Amino acid sequence: MEIINWKELLYPYAQTVDELLLKFRSLDKECRQLGIYSPIDSVTGRLKRPASILEKAGRKQISPDRIEEEIEDIAGIRILCQFVEDIPKVIEMVRKRKDMTVIEERDYITNTKPSGYRSYHMIIRYPLFTALGEKTVPAEIQIRTNAMNFWATAEHSLRYKYSGNIPQDLQDRLKNCAEAAFHLDQEMATIREEITNAQRLNEIKNNL
Amino acid sequence: MEIINWKELLYPYAQTVDELLLKFRSLDKECRQLGIYSPIDSVTGRLKRPASILEKAGRKQISPDRIEEEIEDIAGIRILCQFVEDIPKVIEMVRKRKDMTVIEERDYITNTKPSGYRSYHMIIRYPLFTALGEKTVPAEIQIRTNAMNFWATAEHSLRYKYSGNIPQDLQDRLKNCAEAAFHLDQEMATIREEITNAQRLNEIKNNL
Amino acid sequence: MEIINWKELLYPYAQTVDELLLKFRSLDKECRQLGIYSPIDSVTGRLKRPASILEKAGRKQISPDRIEEEIEDIAGIRILCQFVEDIPKVIEMVRKRKDMTVIEERDYITNTKPSGYRSYHMIIRYPLFTALGEKTVPAEIQIRTNAMNFWATAEHSLRYKYSGNIPQDLQDRLKNCAEAAFHLDQEMATIREEITNAQRLNEIKNNL
Amino acid sequence: MEIINWKELLYPYAQTVDELLLKFRSLDKECRQLGIYSPIDSVTGRLKRPASILEKAGRKQISPDRIEEEIEDIAGIRILCQFVEDIPKVIEMVRKRKDMTVIEERDYITNTKPSGYRSYHMIIRYPLFTALGEKTVPAEIQIRTNAMNFWATAEHSLRYKYSGNIPQDLQDRLKNCAEAAFHLDQEMATIREEITNAQRLNEIKNNL
Numbered sequence: 002m003e004i005i006n007w008k009e010l011l012y013p014y015a016q017t018v019d020e021l022l023l024k025f026r027s028l029d030k031e032c033r034q035l036g037i038y039s040p041i042d043s044v045t046g047r048l049k050r051p052a053s054i055l056e057k058a059g060r061k062q063i064s065p066d067r068i069e070e071e072i073e074d075i076a077g078i079r080i081l082c083q084f085v086e087d088i089p090k091v092i093e094m095v096r097k098r099k100d101m102t103v104i105e106e107r108d109y110i111t112n113t114k115p116s117g118y119r120s121y122h123m124i125i126r127y128p129l130f131t132a133l134g135e136k137t138v139p140a141e142i143q144i145r146t147n148a149m150n151f152w153a154t155a156e157h158s159l160r161y162k163y164s165g166n167i168p169q170d171l172q173d174r175l176k177n178c179a180e181a182a183f184h185l186d187q188e189m190a191t192i193r194e195e196i197t198n199a200q201r202l203n204e205i206k207n208n209l
Numbered sequence: 210m211e212i213i214n215w216k217e218l219l220y221p222y223a224q225t226v227d228e229l230l231l232k233f234r235s236l237d238k239e240c241r242q243l244g245i246y247s248p249i250d251s252v253t254g255r256l257k258r259p260a261s262i263l264e265k266a267g268r269k270q271i272s273p274d275r276i277e278e279e280i281e282d283i284a285g286i287r288i289l290c291q292f293v294e295d296i297p298k299v300i301e302m303v304r305k306r307k308d309m310t311v312i313e314e315r316d317y318i319t320n321t322k323p324s325g326y327r328s329y330h331m332i333i334r335y336p337l338f339t340a341l342g343e344k345t346v347p348a349e350i351q352i353r354t355n356a357m358n359f360w361a362t363a364e365h366s367l368r369y370k371y372s373g374n375i376p377q378d379l380q381d382r383l384k385n386c387a388e389a390a391f392h393l394d395q396e397m398a399t400i401r402e403e404i405t406n407a408q409r410l411n412e413i414k415n416n417l
Numbered sequence: 418m419e420i421i422n423w424k425e426l427l428y429p430y431a432q433t434v435d436e437l438l439l440k441f442r443s444l445d446k447e448c449r450q451l452g453i454y455s456p457i458d459s460v461t462g463r464l465k466r467p468a469s470i471l472e473k474a475g476r477k478q479i480s481p482d483r484i485e486e487e488i489e490d491i492a493g494i495r496i497l498c499q500f501v502e503d504i505p506k507v508i509e510m511v512r513k514r515k516d517m518t519v520i521e522e523r524d525y526i527t528n529t530k531p532s533g534y535r536s537y538h539m540i541i542r543y544p545l546f547t548a549l550g551e552k553t554v555p556a557e558i559q560i561r562t563n564a565m566n567f568w569a570t571a572e573h574s575l576r577y578k579y580s581g582n583i584p585q586d587l588q589d590r591l592k593n594c595a596e597a598a599f600h601l602d603q604e605m606a607t608i609r610e611e612i613t614n615a616q617r618l619n620e621i622k623n624n625l
Numbered sequence: 626m627e628i629i630n631w632k633e634l635l636y637p638y639a640q641t642v643d644e645l646l647l648k649f650r651s652l653d654k655e656c657r658q659l660g661i662y663s664p665i666d667s668v669t670g671r672l673k674r675p676a677s678i679l680e681k682a683g684r685k686q687i688s689p690d691r692i693e694e695e696i697e698d699i700a701g702i703r704i705l706c707q708f709v710e711d712i713p714k715v716i717e718m719v720r721k722r723k724d725m726t727v728i729e730e731r732d733y734i735t736n737t738k739p740s741g742y743r744s745y746h747m748i749i750r751y752p753l754f755t756a757l758g759e760k761t762v763p764a765e766i767q768i769r770t771n772a773m774n775f776w777a778t779a780e781h782s783l784r785y786k787y788s789g790n791i792p793q794d795l796q797d798r799l800k801n802c803a804e805a806a807f808h809l810d811q812e813m814a815t816i817r818e819e820i821t822n823a824q825r826l827n828e829i830k831n832n833l
Contacts, residue, residue, distance in 0.1 A: 024754070100752070159400075159407050181392050185389040185390055199370035200366045202370055203366060224443050232436070235432050307546070308546055340447045341451075567809070570707075608798045612782050615782040615785065
């Protein structure tokens with residue numbers, strides 16, 4: 002049985018999360034300073050924890066020495082948007098950058114998962130310059146609205162606790178929450194244009 | 210006409226926001242590390258901008274030299290919760306601390322504003338030790354659920370743009386959004402207990 | 418044999434270091450913004466590592482359950498000054514604060530250690546508000562010039578490596594370094610007044 | 626007379642400083658985690674202030690619309706080393722990276738300036754991805770020992786205050802300080818090997 006040196010294995014992923022966070026948070030701040038509408042509401046990052054990595058490796062029958070190649074979401078950032086319409090703008094921003102390469106995209110917004118999960122996932126490769134030389138690190142970028150996010154956060158805790166087998170009754174209640182979140186996104190869409198204009202004007206006013 | 214040295218005026222408020230952010234974010238992180246359920250989902254901070262301070266001073270007829278005494282929300286932090294039921298727990302945490310004094314509380318959750326605004330506000334006094342000596346700085350702590358926040362952020366941009374006079378048609382659409390957000394909070398309440406238990410267990414699992 | 422839960426034990430110390438760092442770095446930044454001379458050049462913080470805590474507990478015959486009471490430098494910050502003359506100003510700043518209590522001071526500048534070590538140490542008690550309630554945490558504040566620090570950092574690595582028994586020849590070379598650092602501090606004193614005036618003027622110019 | 630929008634002009638430089646700081650600080654942290662000797666002791670960053678940019682533009686007869694092209698040190702980071710021997714290792718690290726391009730190097734260590742100034746300067750071009758698209762930003766990396774740095778910091782304040790014309794008597798005292806700093810670097814070189822070994826061993830011990 003191999004012992005995994007987690008500190009060493011996780012270091013490049015942690016550094017990738019830090020660089021991605023800095024870069025996407027900066028885009029948002031820059032838009033606000035320039036008085037351009039920012040499609041980004043907030044950005045968070047996370048490193049998959051050893052317990053979750055091992056659980057996923059077990060479930061997908063990945064041997065310990067293949068973890069780095071085959072688990073692509075060890076480094077992850079999440080970009081939250083105010084409106085569903087902001088999501089394609091963020092996707093475009095990611096695709097255009099030359100400091101990372103998109104290698105896969107999964108659209109769970111058009112294709113909502115049976116559980117009710119909605120989100121847009123991009124798998125990228127990020128070139129990192131470490132003390133030991135260049136290293137290309139995979140990372141996952143999740144793009145969703147705030148409403149999609151609270152539902153997903155709730156569902157994630159339950160799925161993790163019940164190891165995927167959420168009791169039917171709880172599944173039904175979760176489904177109701179998903180619908181309420183979806184409904185909120187639809188109502189928000191009816192005021193989107195007025196709000197985005199207002200925010201742009203307000204930023205300009207505040208920068209004077 | 211007096212000229213306001215904004216850098217000098219705002220410095221203690223900026224420092225207060227930084228210290229409050231550090232302190233409340235730490236409570237959340239600590240709970241997660243100890244495997245205690247954290248009623249805090251995230252914390253953000255902001256400094257009221259000169260344009261907004263002047264606008265408020267004008268509206269409330271406050272003379273420039275009274276700004277520091279009479280405008281109590283120059284420094285502000287916002288504590289977001291996953292569930293409505295977490296809000297009283299956060300309020301209790303603030304009341305118990307001896308490094309700040311609560312001097313006023315306004316409950317816009319029980320007493321929703323006509324606009325649909327829901328949030329809990331606490332005005333505190335925070336003792337700060339500056340290079341020039343001790344200074345007691347007022348600050349506002351807003352406590353709300355993610356759904357309440359979502360709506361409030363949208364409404365705030367519109368109110369600021371229309372200087373309070375939002376057209377009736379837009380007000381109606383905003384009202385629908387407020388109801389959708391309220392409905393989401395109600396649906397989330399039906400799964401709260403399962404989720405809080407799941408999160409506690411998951412934190413413990415992850416800390417092993 | 419007791420097992421120490423390091424994460425739980427160290428959490429309040431880590432939080433104390435974070436709060437002290439924020440507070441002292443802010444003093445420096447504030448002075449620069451106001452165009453007041455800042456006696457602080459930079460501030461760093463550190464948490465004593467488990468290996469060092471255990472080594473010290475062993476050396477001083479402290480039982481594991483007495484570690485929190487008897488080891489006072491688990492949380493530590495270091496305030497670096499440009500000039501020897503800045504040190505008493507920083508000491509005064511610490512003594513005057515009411516958000517921490519000084520309980521001991523050791524002056525290794527007037528009383529240089531035989532090894533050549535020069536530094537001013539203050540042991541404080543810091544009231545912390547954790548998720549579990551109020552807790553008073555001990556911490557050490559070290560105040561020294563950049564030149565003193567330079568030497569102390571070098572000596573610390575060697576002392577730790579040789580477990581205190583540095584070979585005589587190496588001790589002699591270290592002594593020469595200590596003298597060179599001391600000499601640098603003396604030469605710097607001859608230009609101190611001109612520099613502190615220049616820095617104050619430059620800050621004011623830059624803030625215009 | 627053109628009015629410069631400083632916020633807009635400086636934004637890409639500020640972002641470049643943030644990214645460079647994150648990247649070089651990470652190299653240091655990574656070495657410590659892996660138990661490799663780190664040639665980096667600390668990294669700081671700064672943005673040239675409007676007053677200094679204008680002063681330099683005036684002195685070098687650069688017109689406002691040429692500032693971005695011709696002033697190459699608006700964004701700057703400084704890498705401090707414990708020993709003179711660490712400097713070439715850091716230079717090598719910078720040259721090897723593919724996320725920035727070195728376009729000029731100036732060696733004021735071999736060629737000490739008449740004032741006593743010693744430091745190694747690298748001018749780089751850094752590709753930045755802003756909200757408005759890709760932009761290549763110039764930046765200066767200064768590499769020096771801690772001893773070189775305190776002298777340089779002191780001299781910089783005086784030169785700035787006296788606009789370059791430091792009185793002869795003060796120049797002489799500064800020269801003595803430069804010699805004391807140089808002497809300290811020489812003495813430190815005599816214990817370098819023992820210290821670098823000790824630090825590596827200590828890191829490994831602490832990571833166990």
